[in-house]
Amino acid sequence: MAAISSSATHTAAAGQAVPLLRCFVDGAWVETGRSFDNINPVNGRIVSRVCEADRQTVDAAIQAARRASRGEWGRQSAALRAAALRRIADGIEQRFDDFVAAEVADTGRPVHQARSLDVARGIANFRSFADLIATAGSEMFEGTAADGSKVLNYVARKPLGVVGVISPWNLPLLLLTWKVAPALAMGNCVVAKPSEETPSSATLLAEVIEAAGLPAGAFNLVHGFGPDSAGQFLSTSPHIDAITFTGESRTGSTIMKAAAEGVKEVSFELGGKNAAVVFADADFDAAVAGVLRSSFTNSGQVCLCSERVYVERPIFERFVAALAAGCEQLRVDYPDAPGVDMGPLVSHTHRDKVLSYYALAREEGATVVCGGGVPSFGDERDQGAYVQPTIITGLSDNARCMREEIFGPVCHVSPFDTEDEAVARVNDSAYGLAGCVWTTNLSRAHRVAAQFETGIVWVNTWFTRDLRTPFGGAKLSGLGREGGRYSLDFYSEISNICIKV
Numbered sequence: 001m002a003a004i005s006s007s008a009t010h011t012a013a014a015g016q017a018v019p020l021l022r023c024f025v026d027g028a029w030v031e032t033g034r035s036f037d038n039i040n041p042v043n044g045r046i047v048s049r050v051c052e053a054d055r056q057t058v059d060a061a062i063q064a065a066r067r068a069s070r071g072e073w074g075r076q077s078a079a080l081r082a083a084a085l086r087r088i089a090d091g092i093e094q095r096f097d098d099f100v101a102a103e104v105a106d107t108g109r110p111v112h113q114a115r116s117l118d119v120a121r122g123i124a125n126f127r128s129f130a131d132l133i134a135t136a137g138s139e140m141f142e143g144t145a146a147d148g149s150k151v152l153n154y155v156a157r158k159p160l161g162v163v164g165v166i167s168p169w170n171l172p173l174l175l176l177t178w179k180v181a182p183a184l185a186m187g188n189c190v191v192a193k194p195s196e197e198t199p200s201s202a203t204l205l206a207e208v209i210e211a212a213g214l215p216a217g218a219f220n221l222v223h224g225f226g227p228d229s230a231g232q233f234l235s236t237s238p239h240i241d242a243i244t245f246t247g248e249s250r251t252g253s254t255i256m257k258a259a260a261e262g263v264k265e266v267s268f269e270l271g272g273k274n275a276a277v278v279f280a281d282a283d284f285d286a287a288v289a290g291v292l293r294s295s296f297t298n299s300g301q302v303c304l305c306s307e308r309v310y311v312e313r314p315i316f317e318r319f320v321a322a323l324a325a326g327c328e329q330l331r332v333d334y335p336d337a338p339g340v341d342m343g344p345l346v347s348h349t350h351r352d353k354v355l356s357y358y359a360l361a362r363e364e365g366a367t368v369v370c371g372g373g374v375p376s377f378g379d380e381r382d383q384g385a386y387v388q389p390t391i392i393t394g395l396s397d398n399a400r401c402m403r404e405e406i407f408g409p410v411c412h413v414s415p416f417d418t419e420d421e422a423v424a425r426v427n428d429s430a431y432g433l434a435g436c437v438w439t440t441n442l443s444r445a446h447r448v449a450a451q452f453e454t455g456i457v458w459v460n461t462w463f464t465r466d467l468r469t470p471f472g473g474a475k476l477s478g479l480g481r482e483g484g485r486y487s488l489d490f491y492s493e494i495s496n497i498c499i500k501v
């Protein structure tokens with residue numbers, strides 16, 4: 001288990017001592033009257049106990065952030081804020097193994113993924129926004145007043161003030177820092193509420209930010225759940241200036257209703273039902289490997305994963321056979337097992353949701369090409385939240401399994417005959433987050449990608465990220481874009497100043 005130095009000790013029901021993860025408010029570690037178990041999904045054992053922030057604790061965090069936003073942090077120069085972000089990045093790097101252990105304990109993901117993706121991106125997120133604010137200029141327009149004298153118009157960016165950050169459990173550190181880094185970079189103060197499923201790396205982040213010497217109140221961490229808990233207390237508070245949220249679309253809708261009350265700025269990264277389209281002219285082996293990655297990475301618990309795969313008919317049977325062969329070779333195992341490809345789902349609750357879709361697929365008439373159940377290990381992992389990676393075919397596009405986000409290691413493969421048919425079927429979705437196109441025809445790549453009603457399209461690759469680009473979804477998949485200057489715009493109050501020279 002990670003060395004979470006800020007934790008106290010809790011005696012669990014079975015009598016064993018486990019860490020008690022605390023909230024971080026106004027520069028102090030705070031215990032609250034209520035707490036909840038944090039469970040390791042590999043074996044169902046308790047990892048730690050977590051303090052649940054009540055309304056008073058959340059309000060205290062918001063008030064501390066407000067004081068700090070009126071203090072030095074909000075007035076810091078961009079150079080000093082960039083230096084602070086770099087200290088945070090360095091602090092994560094120095095405790096790299098602690099962060100890896102935290103992510104693995106909470107999620108059961110492969111250690112190699114926690115190293116190469118989750119923690120690496122936590123560092124990169126802070127460094128990329130430090131670099132950006134250190135070099136980002138602003139706009140200036142020269143003009144002429146009515147009396148003929150010269151006027152200068154320039155754009156000024158000021159902090160919004162207090163930003164609420166609510167993040168999900170699937171890529172805990174990556175997604176929390178993807179919001180916290182730009183929010184702090186732009187001089188805001190933050191109250192962060194990580195998912196109740198994954199509190200450990202967020203707690204370590206608070207330790208690193210504390211050690212980096214940011215003023216008390218600049219960053220606050222409140223643990224808890226959504227409804228009637230810290231998430232709701234934060235998102236409905238009239239004393240925050242903006243809310244940035246990543247999670248399910250229906251949760252986003254709930255938060256948006258609350259934000260409407262005070263006309264709060266919102267940025268939403270929500271659900272998806274992403275499609276991959278494989279043309280007959282694709283590099284066959286690359287497409288098979290790419291769809292295996294885009295369907296089963298992180299046990300399918302990535303918002304960008306392909307749950308719908310459309311394959312041009314001439315190669316459909318061969319592609320399904322090759323994909324199934326690859327799926328059956330995926331190693332489902334302990335996080336540190338040699339060659340492990342996939343760990344458990346994040347919780348028993350989520351496993352039951354995914355298994356309910358495996359059952360629904362059968363009810364809707366699907367053919368289960370491989371997987372479709374729960375692996376049997378004959379050891380403690382049978383008390384974990386493992387499911388088999390699964391491929392299904394044979395459903396109509398109107399089936400629930402083709403329209404609802406499952407968020408597990410499963411994809412449905414359908415044949416198509418024409419490019420226009422493929423595009424129409426991809427876009428026939430309430431979601432619009434990401435898409436993938438596999439083809440060696442350059443004109444077709446550009447033509448098809450431009451027609452996807454999604455915020456992101458990858459061609460002959462997947463989840464390749466340039467942090468300067470706009471990231472976000474259309475339709476039910478989100479509101480706004482973050483990344484590069486798009487984040488600077490969201491996390492700033494932008495004003496125009498006109499000076500008669």
Ligand SMILES: NC(=O)c1ccc[n+]([C@@H]2O[C@H](COP(=O)([O-])OP(=O)(O)OC[C@H]3O[C@@H](n4cnc5c(N)ncnc54)[C@H](O)[C@@H]3O)[C@@H](O)[C@H]2O)c1
Binds near residue numbers: 224246
């Ligand atoms: N678009 C993206 O970039 C992106 C990235 C990752 C995950 N996601 C989506 O997130 C979902 C999985 O994450 P999840 O299960 O944690 O989502 P979720 O909506 O259940 O919870 C997300 C966060 O919101 C909090 N929350 C829940 N209800 C709330 C409420 N009423 N008020 C305030 N806060 C509330 C939770 O405690 C958690 O911290 C999937 O739909 C996935 O597609 C999207």
Ligand SMILES: O=C/C=C/C=C(\O)C(=O)O
Binds near residue numbers: 170171178301303465
């Ligand atoms: O599960 C969704 C993954 C989101 C990834 C990002 O937000 C990113 O790569 O910046």
